[in-house]
Amino acid sequence: MELQLGLALPSVPFSKGFDLNSCGYEAKEVLGGFDSILDCNVEKSSEEKKRSFDEAFDVQSVQVPETLPLLVWNQQTEHNYPENSSSSITRSDEEEEEDGIIGWPPIKYRRKKLCHGSPISDANCWTVGNGESGGGGDGGHSRGPNPTYVKVKMEGVTIARKVDLSLHHSYQTLTHTLVGMFGRCQEDVKAYKLTYQDNDGDWLLAGDVPWGTFVRSVQRLKVLNNGD
Amino acid sequence: MAKSFPEEVLEHVFSFITSDSDRNAVSLVCKSWYEIERWCRKRVFVGNCYAVSPRILTRRFPEVRSVEIKGKPHFADFNLVPEGWGGCVYPWISAMAGAYPWLEEIRLKRMVVSDEALELISTSFCNFKVLVLSSCEGFSTDGLASIAANCRKLRELDLRESEVDDLSGHWLSHFPDTWTSLVSLNIACLGSEVSFSALERLVARSPNLRTLRLNRAVSLEKLHNLLCRAPQLVEFGTGAYSSELRPDVFSNLAGAFSGCKQLKGLSGFWDLVPAYLPAIYLTCSGLTSLNLSYATIQSPDLVKLVSQCRNLQRLWVLDYIEDIGLDALAASCKDLQELRVFPSDPYVVDPNVSLTERGLVAVSEGCPKLQSVLYFCRQMSNAALVAIARNRPNLVCFRLCIIEPRAPDYLTLEPLDAGFGAIVEHCKELRRLSLSGLLTDRVFEYIGTRGRKLEMLSIAFAGDSDLGLHHVLSGCESLRKLEIRDCPFGDKALLANAAKLETMRSLWMSSCSVSFGACKLLGQKLPRLNVEVIDERGSPYSRPESCLVEKLYIYRTVAGPRIDMPPFVWTIDEDAALR
Numbered sequence: 001m002e003l004q005l006g007l008a009l010p011s012v013p014f015s016k017g018f019d020l021n022s023c024g025y026e027a028k029e030v031l032g033g034f035d036s037i038l039d040c041n042v043e044k045s046s047e048e049k050k051r052s053f054d055e056a057f058d059v060q061s062v063q064v065p066e067t068l069p070l071l072v073w074n075q076q077t078e079h080n081y082p083e084n085s086s087s088s089i090t091r092s093d094e095e096e097e098e099d100g101i102i103g104w105p106p107i108k109y110r111r112k113k114l115c116h117g118s119p120i121s122d123a124n125c126w127t128v129g130n131g132e133s134g135g136g137g138d139g140g141h142s143r144g145p146n147p148t149y150v151k152v153k154m155e156g157v158t159i160a161r162k163v164d165l166s167l168h169h170s171y172q173t174l175t176h177t178l179v180g181m182f183g184r185c186q187e188d189v190k191a192y193k194l195t196y197q198d199n200d201g202d203w204l205l206a207g208d209v210p211w212g213t214f215v216r217s218v219q220r221l222k223v224l225n226n227g228d
Numbered sequence: 229m230a231k232s233f234p235e236e237v238l239e240h241v242f243s244f245i246t247s248d249s250d251r252n253a254v255s256l257v258c259k260s261w262y263e264i265e266r267w268c269r270k271r272v273f274v275g276n277c278y279a280v281s282p283r284i285l286t287r288r289f290p291e292v293r294s295v296e297i298k299g300k301p302h303f304a305d306f307n308l309v310p311e312g313w314g315g316c317v318y319p320w321i322s323a324m325a326g327a328y329p330w331l332e333e334i335r336l337k338r339m340v341v342s343d344e345a346l347e348l349i350s351t352s353f354c355n356f357k358v359l360v361l362s363s364c365e366g367f368s369t370d371g372l373a374s375i376a377a378n379c380r381k382l383r384e385l386d387l388r389e390s391e392v393d394d395l396s397g398h399w400l401s402h403f404p405d406t407w408t409s410l411v412s413l414n415i416a417c418l419g420s421e422v423s424f425s426a427l428e429r430l431v432a433r434s435p436n437l438r439t440l441r442l443n444r445a446v447s448l449e450k451l452h453n454l455l456c457r458a459p460q461l462v463e464f465g466t467g468a469y470s471s472e473l474r475p476d477v478f479s480n481l482a483g484a485f486s487g488c489k490q491l492k493g494l495s496g497f498w499d500l501v502p503a504y505l506p507a508i509y510l511t512c513s514g515l516t517s518l519n520l521s522y523a524t525i526q527s528p529d530l531v532k533l534v535s536q537c538r539n540l541q542r543l544w545v546l547d548y549i550e551d552i553g554l555d556a557l558a559a560s561c562k563d564l565q566e567l568r569v570f571p572s573d574p575y576v577v578d579p580n581v582s583l584t585e586r587g588l589v590a591v592s593e594g595c596p597k598l599q600s601v602l603y604f605c606r607q608m609s610n611a612a613l614v615a616i617a618r619n620r621p622n623l624v625c626f627r628l629c630i631i632e633p634r635a636p637d638y639l640t641l642e643p644l645d646a647g648f649g650a651i652v653e654h655c656k657e658l659r660r661l662s663l664s665g666l667l668t669d670r671v672f673e674y675i676g677t678r679g680r681k682l683e684m685l686s687i688a689f690a691g692d693s694d695l696g697l698h699h700v701l702s703g704c705e706s707l708r709k710l711e712i713r714d715c716p717f718g719d720k721a722l723l724a725n726a727a728k729l730e731t732m733r734s735l736w737m738s739s740c741s742v743s744f745g746a747c748k749l750l751g752q753k754l755p756r757l758n759v760e761v762i763d764e765r766g767s768p769y770s771r772p773e774s775c776l777v778e779k780l781y782i783y784r785t786v787a788g789p790r791i792d793m794p795p796f797v798w799t800i801d802e803d804a805a806l807r
Contacts, residue, residue: 103306172419
């Protein structure tokens with residue numbers, strides 16, 4: 001039956017024939033040093049292969065292979081999971097300064113914004129290892145997958161902050177977050193106005209151009225009191 | 229035998245068959261049934277917008293009236309899918325605009341919906357009645373204005389938890405004064421204030437209005453104006469539920485609520501001020517659904533409230549309810565079917581409330597109909613999980629999030645394998661499971677062998693080796709969606725169970741140990757799968773094949789590789805030399 005929306009596929013006996021680990025020479029070439037670690041012998045019959053498959057699966061032999069020449073790319077070192085350990089993820093030093101684990105705990109963005117924690121825990125991300133509330137003094141410091149940080153100052157506050165624009169989709173949410181970031185009550189959002197410096201160096205009132213245009217041109221932000 | 233029935237008779241018989249899987253089964257009986265069925269199918273569900281193309285859909289089913297389409301993978305909810313990944317609905321709307329002039333309903337989830345798409349919807353379907361946008365994004369209130377202005381027969385506009393570029397609240401005023409067919413309106417996700425007088429007039433002229441979910445900007449003092457005009461409401465979501473306590477405001481509100489005799493569900497309650505909670509007391513005995521997950525009230529108030537909701541079937545609440553509140557829930561709400569407890573302060577290690585595993589155990593003991601659980605907490609034990617499993621073998625959905633990754637059983641410091649094992653062992657109807665805490669490969673052995681009806685499994689920071697993934701992929705006969713993050717699962721398990729992937733809707737793996745070489749092999753050998761590598765470090769082709777990929781999304785498809793990929797997504801074709 002031709003495959004249509006029903007997508008009803010014949011069931012495949014998993015133990016036979018579909019183990020791509022046995023894809024002959026190609027697999028060996030493609031996967032490089034893999035089989036030297038996993039002692040899979042591709043000439044074995046499927047039955048025996050199954051056994052050796054089980055045997056191969058004791059914990060020592062299935063770590064991230066040492067032959068992986070990946071050390072140029074630091075991110076990969078995180079994937080060296082220690083066996084049977086309850087320790088936290090090791091993070092490279094430079095990342096400790098930044099944020100914690102993206103997307104953990106698994107809470108939708110909307111709820112994350114409304115989390116009513118102490119101001120310190122405004123961190124909006126889970127950091128591991130130090131047992132303190134995440135983020136330290138740098139409140140509101142969460143990171144999207146494609147972070148676009150801009151500096152933001154609030155009128156009357158000496159210390160500037162950084163905000164990740166990639167987490168926002170509207171002026172409303174941005175303003176709310178900024179107000180909260182500086183420790184102001186978020187209900188008072190109307191007491192402030194948001195201005196930004198665009199890539200021509202001009203200071204403009206935020207909200208006149210479509211969000212996408214704004215994000216592409218904004219260089220820095222300033223939150224002013226809505227004095228008048 | 230099929231030929232002995234005239235087509236019209238068969239068609240009439242088929243009209244009673246509404247479930248998608250039954251319809252799919254009917255279409256496989258023989259060619260003539262396939263033909264008859266496809267001409268009379270009115271409702272189509274597309275679980276993955278890239279599994280099939282708009283053209284295939286419209287070509288096969290010419291008479292569709294209702295469409296539901298899902299886009300991004302579930303982990304997009306937690307920022308794991310980069311912006312711009314895809315899931316754009318415009319090509320679908322464009323195809324359906326031509327093929328389905330009589331389309332009445334569009335339901336979308338996790339799709340990118342532009343203002344252009346909304347405008348096209350509003351002008352293409354003269355009978356358009358229902359628009360549900362769940363966790364969608366990409367549109368602004370201008371798009372909503374098009375819908376409001378042009379959809380004369382609209383009954384339902386439900387924005388669920390979409391991210392809307394909220395330019396102003398003016399769009400609501402685009403609904404014509406002659407439009408009176410509104411049944412359901414959910415604007416809870418919008419930030420801007422809509423014109424209250426427009427809202428009032430809208431409610432007043434909508435005698436069929438059953439569901440009204442306001443946004444935070446609607447103040448408490450004004451609620452009674454709306455409620456008095458819609459005493460037939462069944463589901464109501466308040467705006468910000470806070471105000472200075474004033475007796476006249478309170479009595480207006482209480483009076484208005486008591487006038488809504490059909491009310492079954494309440495939600496909203498942002499910034500909830502406990503003093504105004506008694507205003508809803510008179511509705512409590514009729515409530516079956518209560519969403520207090522934005523309400524920052526403490527357990528004493530919550531206890532008083534839930535104790536009055538004897539008919540409650542669904543409760544969403546923050547962990548302010550604490551164990552003590554869950555005890556009260558277990559004692560009072562014997563019809564409870566679904567419980568979701570969200571964390572009030574998820575980013576600190578130390579608990580800010582006294583909510584532990586005991587609360588969940590109490591509910592599992594006291595609520596015999598409990599079947600769906602989402603529970604965020606900071607400690608769990610195998611003993612508690614075993615108790616829950618034994619108490620509630622009728623669980624269908626069990627999602628537990630212990631906030632600290634890899635947290636062990638807090639009493640014994642052991643992994644939680646035995647506890648989750650008990651869950652899959654006793655809960656034979658379990659369809660959805662989310663794991664957390666310290667877990668070894670053993671738990672996956674339990675899941676693989678005992679999770680026979682499991683359809684969706686979410687795994688994070690768990691397992692020791694490929695064996696864990698192998699257990700799941702070689703078992704779990706009913707598995708449709710598997711999503712994994714930060715686990716030491718790699719090539720071997722994936723390649724050994726490659727065929728399994730064609731029996732599932734999708735597999736997501738991020739921050740695991742899958743190499744690009746394995747992805748290429750999968751893509752080459754299994755042409756009915758799209759193997760997408762998401763990597764923001766640049767082309768995986770520029771690195772050795774043994775390098776690990778950041779994120780991997782594999783799904784079955786009859787539409788071939790997609791053509792709308794952003795620069796950070798690579799798909800593997802049969803000819804892996806091309807991209």
